[in-house]
Amino acid sequence: EDQVTQSPEALRLQEGESSSLNCSYTVSGLRGLFWYRQDPGKGPEFLFTLYSAGEEKEKERLKATLTKKESFLHITAPKPEDSATYLCAVQAHGGSQGNLIFGKGTKLSVKP
Amino acid sequence: ETGVTQSPTHLIKTRGQQVTLRCSSQSGHNTVSWYQQALGQGPQFIFQYYREEENGRGNFPPRFSGLQFPNYSSELNVNALELDDSALYLCASSRGLAGRDEQFFGPGTRLTVL
Numbered sequence: 001e002d003q004v005t006q007s008p009e010a011l012r013l014q015e016g017e018s019s020s021l022n023c024s025y026t027v028s029g030l031r032g033l034f035w036y037r038q039d040p041g042k043g044p045e046f047l048f049t050l051y052s053a054g055e056e057k058e059k060e061r062l063k064a065t066l067t068k069k070e071s072f073l074h075i076t077a078p079k080p081e082d083s084a085t086y087l088c089a090v091q092a093h094g095g096s097q098g099n100l101i102f103g104k105g106t107k108l109s110v111k112p
Numbered sequence: 113e114t115g116v117t118q119s120p121t122h123l124i125k126t127r128g129q130q131v132t133l134r135c136s137s138q139s140g141h142n143t144v145s146w147y148q149q150a151l152g153q154g155p156q157f158i159f160q161y162y163r164e165e166e167n168g169r170g171n172f173p174p175r176f177s178g179l180q181f182p183n184y185s186s187e188l189n190v191n192a193l194e195l196d197d198s199a200l201y202l203c204a205s206s207r208g209l210a211g212r213d214e215q216f217f218g219p220g221t222r223l224t225v226l
Contacts, residue, residue, distance in 0.1 A: 004154075034214065043116070043202050043217035044155070087154055099168055100145075100215065102154030 002027045002092050006103035013078055013110050021073040021106045023088030033071050034100060035064050036087040044087055047073075078110045114139050116205050116218035124224045125193050133188040133221045135203030143167075144186040145215060146178060147202040155202055161186055162208075190223075198225045 003026045013019055025033065032051050036044035048057045050066040057064050061082065063074040073086055085107045089100040117136045125131050137144050143162045147155035157170035161180035175191040184205075190197055200222050204215035 036217075041200075041220075041222070043118075043204075043219045046214050046216055049214055089154070099157040099160070099170060100147075100155070102156070104152070104154050 002090065002101050004088055004090055004101055004103035006086075006088050006106050008106060009104070010107045011109070013075075013108070015079055015110055015112050016077045018074070018076045018078070020075070021086055021088075021108070023071040023073070023103060024069060025071070025088075025090045027090050027092045027101070029093030031091040031093050033066055034089045034091070035071070035073055036089065038085045038087055038105065040085075047086075075108070078108075080110050080112050083108055083110045116203060116216055118201075118203050118218040118221050120221060121219070122222045122224075124226065126226050127193055127195060129193050129225075130189065130191045131193060131223060133190075133201050133203075133223070135186045135188070135205075135218060137184045137186070137203075137205035138216050141205035141207050141216070142184050143206045143208060143213075144180055144184065145204045145206070146186070146188050147204065148172075149200040149202055149220070151199075158188070193225045195225050198223060 005024045007022045035047040038044045048064040053068045061076050065072045085105040087105045089102040119134045145160040146158040149155040158172050159169040160167045164180045177189045180186045200220045202220045204217045206213040206215045
């Protein structure tokens with residue numbers, strides 16, 4: 001069964017304290033791995049798509065990496081405005097088109 | 113460029129009623145997917161519409177149904193509401209069959225079933 005597990009469930013950081021969020025996945029064949037940011041009561045905001053092991057993408061203080069079993073979202077020198085829930089999702093070969101399988105997310109809090 | 117919009121923002125219904133949620137896709141997008149997100153959980157795929165046809169469905173009962181219109185907007189209908197249907201309902205649009213295209217989400221409709 002295709003599955004996504006994110007850890008930790010919650011992460012508290014001081015402003016400027018870098019860290020990483022983990023997304024482990026089990027999928028029959030990976031078409032793509034997606035990272036989203038979600039603020040309370042709002043829809044997910046697209047961050048990155050990764051397609052193959054070894055691929056990396058960056059945006060401001062965020063960097064996403066991908067291996068054959070997991071993805072990391074590295075946050076460098078975070079600011080309070082980075083506080084949100086970060087969702088990881090995979091799309092599998094052979095699955096329903098458009099079916100993103102999401103993890104439960106990591107809730108990040110960054111204190112000034 | 114107009115993003116994905118959804119209406120209404122909030123909705124309160126009682127068990128057994130029916131509800132219709134609406135979504136307008138992002139400009140240039142012809143594919144719409146619907147997701148249900150319970151509190152503290154990740155979104156779960158309900159179904160996808162491409163060019164007015166259902167193109168994939170998740171593990172949801174038939175009382176969850178949908179439509180897509182020629183302008184690519186979409187509706188999600190839920191009949192015989194149950195308490196467990198209380199959730200944030202998200203609509204996402206993309207350019208094609210979302211094979212490898214990013215899906216862009218709307219703000220969601222918060223449904224409460226009493």
